[in-house]
Amino acid sequence: MRTRRGLCYPRVVGGGGDVCMSSENRIVVKRRRDSAGEHMPCRKRNRKSPEIAGKCDLFDALPDDLVISILCKLSSSAGCPSDFTNVLITCKRLNGLGLHSLVLSKASQRTFAIRAKNWSESAHRFLKLCADAGNVEACYTLGMIRFYCLQNRGSGASLMAKAAISSHAQALYSLAVIQFNGSGGSKNDKDLRAGVALCARAAFLGHIDALRELGHCLQDGYGVRQNITEGRRFLVQANTRELAAVVASAAGSGAPTRSLFTWNPHPLPHPHPRNVNCGGCPLLSDFGCNVPAPEAHPASRFLAEWFAARCVSPGPGLRLCSHVGCGRPETRRHEFRRCSVCGTVNYCSRACQALDWKMRHKADCTPTERWVDDDGDGNGHANGDAGEGDGGVNGNNDDVMAES
Amino acid sequence: MANNGENPSPDVGGKTVKLKADDGEIFEVEEAVAMELQTVKSFFDDDGVSYDTVVPLLNVSSTALAKVIQYCRRAVELRAKSGDDEGANEKAREEREGLEAELVREESDEGIKELILAANYLNIKDMLSFLCRAVGDRIKNKSVEYVRRFFVLENDFSPEEEERTRNEVAWAFEGVDAD
Numbered sequence: 001m002r003t004r005r006g007l008c009y010p011r012v013v014g015g016g017g018d019v020c021m022s023s024e025n026r027i028v029v030k031r032r033r034d035s036a037g038e039h040m041p042c043r044k045r046n047r048k049s050p051e052i053a054g055k056c057d058l059f060d061a062l063p064d065d066l067v068i069s070i071l072c073k074l075s076s077s078a079g080c081p082s083d084f085t086n087v088l089i090t091c092k093r094l095n096g097l098g099l100h101s102l103v104l105s106k107a108s109q110r111t112f113a114i115r116a117k118n119w120s121e122s123a124h125r126f127l128k129l130c131a132d133a134g135n136v137e138a139c140y141t142l143g144m145i146r147f148y149c150l151q152n153r154g155s156g157a158s159l160m161a162k163a164a165i166s167s168h169a170q171a172l173y174s175l176a177v178i179q180f181n182g183s184g185g186s187k188n189d190k191d192l193r194a195g196v197a198l199c200a201r202a203a204f205l206g207h208i209d210a211l212r213e214l215g216h217c218l219q220d221g222y223g224v225r226q227n228i229t230e231g232r233r234f235l236v237q238a239n240t241r242e243l244a245a246v247v248a249s250a251a252g253s254g255a256p257t258r259s260l261f262t263w264n265p266h267p268l269p270h271p272h273p274r275n276v277n278c279g280g281c282p283l284l285s286d287f288g289c290n291v292p293a294p295e296a297h298p299a300s301r302f303l304a305e306w307f308a309a310r311c312v313s314p315g316p317g318l319r320l321c322s323h324v325g326c327g328r329p330e331t332r333r334h335e336f337r338r339c340s341v342c343g344t345v346n347y348c349s350r351a352c353q354a355l356d357w358k359m360r361h362k363a364d365c366t367p368t369e370r371w372v373d374d375d376g377d378g379n380g381h382a383n384g385d386a387g388e389g390d391g392g393v394n395g396n397n398d399d400v401m402a403e404s
Numbered sequence: 405m406a407n408n409g410e411n412p413s414p415d416v417g418g419k420t421v422k423l424k425a426d427d428g429e430i431f432e433v434e435e436a437v438a439m440e441l442q443t444v445k446s447f448f449d450d451d452g453v454s455y456d457t458v459v460p461l462l463n464v465s466s467t468a469l470a471k472v473i474q475y476c477r478r479a480v481e482l483r484a485k486s487g488d489d490e491g492a493n494e495k496a497r498e499e500r501e502g503l504e505a506e507l508v509r510e511e512s513d514e515g516i517k518e519l520i521l522a523a524n525y526l527n528i529k530d531m532l533s534f535l536c537r538a539v540g541d542r543i544k545n546k547s548v549e550y551v552r553r554f555f556v557l558e559n560d561f562s563p564e565e566e567e568r569t570r571n572e573v574a575w576a577f578e579g580v581d582a583d
Contacts, residue, residue, distance in 0.1 A: 059517075059555040059556055059557060061521060062517070062520070062521065063524070066520060066521075066524055066532075066536070069532070069533075069536045070520075070536045070539045070540055071540070072536075073533075073536045073537040073539075073540035073541075074539075074540035074541075074543065074544060077537070077540060077541065077544065078544065078545075079544070079545070080545070080576075081575070081576035081577075082545060082576045082577050083544045083545040084544075084576075085573040085576040085577075086543075086545070086546065086547070086548055086551060087543065087551055088569065088572075088573055089548045089566075089569050089570055089573060090548055090551045090552050090555070090557055090559070091552070091557045091558065091559055091560050091561070092560050092561065093557075093560075094551075094555075094557070095569065114575060114576070115575075118574070118575040118576070118577075119575065120574070120575050122571060122572045122573065122574065122575055123575035123576075125572070126572075126573070126575075
């Protein structure tokens with residue numbers, strides 16, 4: 001159910017049937033208690049329930065810590081920003097309690113799913129409040145927005161670092177991508193070993209893209225000593241995790257998993273390139289299974305919208321990562337690497353390349369006549385074979401991919 | 405499902421405790437169940453009173469108390485069933501969640517608020533937790549007016565403050581076509 005920006009009319013208290021608990025005024029004494037295992041600042045309100053035309057104001061009888069508890073649960077289960085921000089417009093007390101740091105710190109990831117076209121100073125302020133309250137998702141989201149959209153590299157990076165310190169896998173991976181590409185700086189600012197270290201931490205937290213990236217780095221000896229078997233192991237693990245996530249989410253949503261896994265020995269021709277939501281799982285799509293793509297993080301969606309819908313160009317001659325779910329822009333010319341075969345698409349990382357290859361690009365990629373001769377055999381060897389299904393082979397074109 | 409002052413006598417041989425609601429109605433519950441209510445527990449812990457004393461719970465209505473007792477009974481049973489077995493644990497947890505969902509589903513808004521106040525006064529952590537979650541779900545993504553009605557709030561913003569506040573959160577709303 002969607003909210004509406006309704007008009008507000010002055011409220012008269014006591015509209016619905018209130019239950020009168022007890023007719024006397026009484027002092028409600030609240031004891032200090034733990035809520036969900038935490039100690040809350042117990043602002044005890046010893047209040048008399050006001051008599052209003054013989055009815056009791058139950059909301060007044062609710063002490064602050066209970067209201068905060070309710071709001072915490074609300075914020076942590078919010079599915080979109082308005083679920084939560086609605087509460088802030090109702091009255092002063094809810095406004096004040098809703099902005100309490102405990103409530104903000106528990107806000108879910110989807111609370112920050114701001115649409116790029118709605119971006120404003122107040123949205124910025126809200127995110128900042130949540131980040132200050134210690135909300136890791138807010139730190140990460142605001143960090144990404146500041147770094148890429150608002151071009152504030154230092155602040156953005158430090159916010160992401162704050163999230164990364166709290167073991168936020170996505171933040172760790174984003175920082176790794178920044179290190180690999182030397183984003184926000186020059187080509188010499190690339191720090192491959194730092195990138196690998198960050199990727200490793202994210203991978204050990206189970207982040208699928210980081211696992212893939214790490215696998216490729218190990219296979220190629222990129223930023224780390226080459227270890228092909230270990231690299232392959234990580235790639236396989238990435239696929240396994242992806243598969244497990246798909247199965248779990250399908251089981252959770254009650255969708256008939258059977259339909260996902262019908263064996264089709266002849267892989268389906270990839271769907272129309274514009275329809276990027278099919279075949280999000282590189283492994284399974286090789287076997288013609290139609291699994292939905294994993295939902296992008298709100299920050300990624302914001303970035304993609306920002307540069308697309310708002311028609312804000314990342315800068316003169318700067319491109320976006322061609323993987324639609326990523327949304328990252330270049331921060332200097334030729335920062336990203338492009339497909340060596342056709343040269344029309346470019347990616348911020350190997351993980352994006354692998355995913356986009358399976359989802360979309362494999363169908364579109366055609367060798368073009370290129371007068372820049374870096375490789376004469378830019379036809380097929382770099383592009384993964386259907387049977388493997390691990391996307392790992394794509395990484396082998398690292399040395400082949402021209403970074404002109 | 406208010407009891408008539410007499411609960412069906414528990415078949416476990418054990419102490420029972422008497423609880424008195426605000427209207428004077430007496431509930432007799434098994435000790436294990438009564439100890440779920442931390443308030444009651446500390447009543448006996450602290451003062452060393454005998455178990456025959458009737459515990460006055462003047463802030464809790466009898467309807468609320470009845471429901472609380474009903475929930476706590478089931479919770480104690482389920483906890484006894486779970487034990488160490490992983491599978492049984494899982495099953496018990498699901499049953500408890502089903503029980504909680506059932507309890508909140510049939511409640512009116514006022515009923516839930518009453519229950520929250522009762523659970524808070526009686527200091528029952530689990531019950532309070534799921535009740536708060538239920539309230540959160542009920543007001544989630546409803547209009548501002550609905551939330552005001554739910555909590556019976558007066559809009560104490562002045563028009564300028566109202567405008568300012570709405571602008572502060574305007575970014576969260578998905579345009580004007582909603583509901």
